[in-house]
Amino acid sequence: MTLRLRQIVNSISNTVNPNIIVTLQISAGYTIGAGQRQQPVYNPAITGLGQVQALDGSDLKQIENLNIQGTLRALYMYGNLAGVMRTDSKGGDIVTIKSGRSKTVTVPVTVSQTGVISVPHGLGVTPDQVKILATGPGALWQPVAADAVNVYIQASDIGVSGIITAISNGVPQNRKVPQLLAGTWLVEKVLESWSDWTKVVIRKQ
Numbered sequence: 001m002t003l004r005l006r007q008i009v010n011s012i013s014n015t016v017n018p019n020i021i022v023t024l025q026i027s028a029g030y031t032i033g034a035g036q037r038q039q040p041v042y043n044p045a046i047t048g049l050g051q052v053q054a055l056d057g058s059d060l061k062q063i064e065n066l067n068i069q070g071t072l073r074a075l076y077m078y079g080n081l082a083g084v085m086r087t088d089s090k091g092g093d094i095v096t097i098k099s100g101r102s103k104t105v106t107v108p109v110t111v112s113q114t115g116v117i118s119v120p121h122g123l124g125v126t127p128d129q130v131k132i133l134a135t136g137p138g139a140l141w142q143p144v145a146a147d148a149v150n151v152y153i154q155a156s157d158i159g160v161s162g163i164i165t166a167i168s169n170g171v172p173q174n175r176k177v178p179q180l181l182a183g184t185w186l187v188e189k190v191l192e193s194w195s196d197w198t199k200v201v202i203r204k205q
Contacts, residue, residue: 020097020181021171022050024081027092033116033144040092048081052097052181055201059191063201068188071180071204082198085190093187095202096125096148098168100175107164109140111155116143118150121166124183127151129167136161148184148205180204 025042033039053074055063063072075095077085085093105122121127126148134140138160144152151164174182185202192199 017051017053018176019049019051019078020174020177021047022075022077022081023047023096023098024077024084025094025096026084026086027094039144042094045096046080046084049078050081050095050097051076051078052202059201062191063189066189068201068203072188073181073185073202073204074191075185075200075202077198077200078196082193082196085187085193085198085200094148095185095187097177097181097183097185098125098171098174099177099179099182100170100172102170103168105166107151107166108161109153109164110161111140111153111158114158115154117153117155119153119164120149121146121151121164123166123168124148125168126184127166128169129165131165131167132162133165134160134162 023045025045028041028043030038031041053076055072055074059074103123107119107121109119111117127146130142130146130151132140132142132153139156140153140160140162142152143154146152146166151166153164184205186205187200188203189201190198191201
């Protein structure tokens with residue numbers, strides 16, 4: 001499919017399947033975190049336009065030998081997103097799709113061990129804001145940034161209790177995003193790449 005033809009197709013499909021705002025994080029490898037565990041590192045997030053579609057027969061044929069399980073979709077990325085997507089991507093890149101509404105999750109916690117503790121927040125996306133409040137003696141703080149699964153905290157003493165509030169800001173343009181699409185997706189394969197758009201297979205995390 002030529003670049004011009006894709007532009008025409010998008011202008012038509014956008015009326016029934018609107019372009020949405022997506023955020024792309026390109027993998028930069030790993031670093032060694034607490035407990036000598038590998039923690040993924042990403043280049044600064046880039047936000048731009050994308051369109052999610054079901055996989056067609058040609059897409060399925062390209063991935064039939066990859067043994068990819070789970071919820072899969074095709075994602076067209078436009079403009080600046082297409083410019084940074086690597087055609088030889090070896091995996092690890094993350095796409096985040098936020099719904100049109102903000103969401104706040106509150107998680108009570110009592111620290112039972114020393115060091116950095118992982119606390120699942122349940123948002124499904126990386127929080128835009130994290131607030132940590134100690135509710136008794138002692139102190140709680142956030143030693144490293146939260147990710148799409150956990151908020152990471154540390155305490156002055158074992159037994160310190162507190163409340164973690166994780167907030168995801170809504171994206172007004174994504175007000176029609178179905179709940180199934182909202183969340184974090186892993187880029188599994190680059191299917192097509194042109195100067196102004198790139199098509200990839202994404203898998204729901």
